[in-house]
Amino acid sequence: MKKLCALFTAVACCCYCNQLAAAIPELDMRSAYLYNFAQFADWPANDQPSFNICTLEKVAESLSPDVLANKTVHGKKIKLSQFSESADITECQMVYLNTPDSSYSAKIAKKLSTEHVLTVGEDGSGNGPGIINLSVKNNRLVFDIDLAKARKANISLSSKLIPLAQKVRE
Numbered sequence: 001m002k003k004l005c006a007l008f009t010a011v012a013c014c015c016y017c018n019q020l021a022a023a024i025p026e027l028d029m030r031s032a033y034l035y036n037f038a039q040f041a042d043w044p045a046n047d048q049p050s051f052n053i054c055t056l057e058k059v060a061e062s063l064s065p066d067v068l069a070n071k072t073v074h075g076k077k078i079k080l081s082q083f084s085e086s087a088d089i090t091e092c093q094m095v096y097l098n099t100p101d102s103s104y105s106a107k108i109a110k111k112l113s114t115e116h117v118l119t120v121g122e123d124g125s126g127n128g129p130g131i132i133n134l135s136v137k138n139n140r141l142v143f144d145i146d147l148a149k150a151r152k153a154n155i156s157l158s159s160k161l162i163p164l165a166q167k168v169r170e
Contacts, residue, residue: 029141030134031067034096034120037132037143038073040158041150043093043116051076054083054092056108062098083108089115097121097130105129118155131155132165142166 034053051073055062059080068078073093083095085108095117097105102123109119109129121130123144128135131149135142144167150157162168 025064026141027062027064028067030062031064033134033141033143034063034094035068035071035073035078037118037120037161038078038094040161041118042074042156042158043118044154046090046093046116048091048093049076050079051094052079052081052092053094053096054081054087055096056083056099056105058082062096085111089117092117094118094120097128102129113149113152116154118153119149131157137166145169 038051038053053063053068059065059082063080065080068080071078081092083092089112093116095108095112097109097119099105105121106129109121112119118132119130121128121133123129123133123135128144131146131153133144133146135144143165145157145162145165146169147157147162148170
């Protein structure tokens with residue numbers, strides 16, 4: 001219940017009014033969304049000592065380390081790092097596809113499609129590269145979910161998260 005309240009709080013913060021949305025830095029909001037997505041997803045067991053959120057571009061330009069500091073996901077402390085194609089994919093439980101190069105994002109998402117990695121992309125069309133795709137609509141941060149991609153990666157998304165999505169693809 002506590003996790004659900006945190007998710008609703010994050011969503012409500014960006015939904016009330018433009019003044020409130022403007023008061024919350026975008027990196028902080030994106031970081032809170034990624035944290036909450038992780039709270040409402042389940043992965044197959046792994047032996048990683050931390051919950052690794054990887055980004056394609058520099059972490060500091062993509063997410064707010066302060067928002068994620070000292071947070072845990074399923075009992076594991078969050079670790080932020082930059083993803084490289086040569087990295088061991090199993091080290092990342094979540095990859096934020098945060099690059100303006102949509103073909104590169106699509107390539108990485110395809111490479112990760114059968115791995116146990118929750119990909120979060122950026123796309124306003126609803127057909128983004130990630131399992132979850134963020135976009136800004138009417139000055140609000142919203143997201144879409146692709147359940148087929150989640151199943152392919154063997155990641156279960158909570159039924160509490162799905163109704164909050166703007167669009168859900170089967």
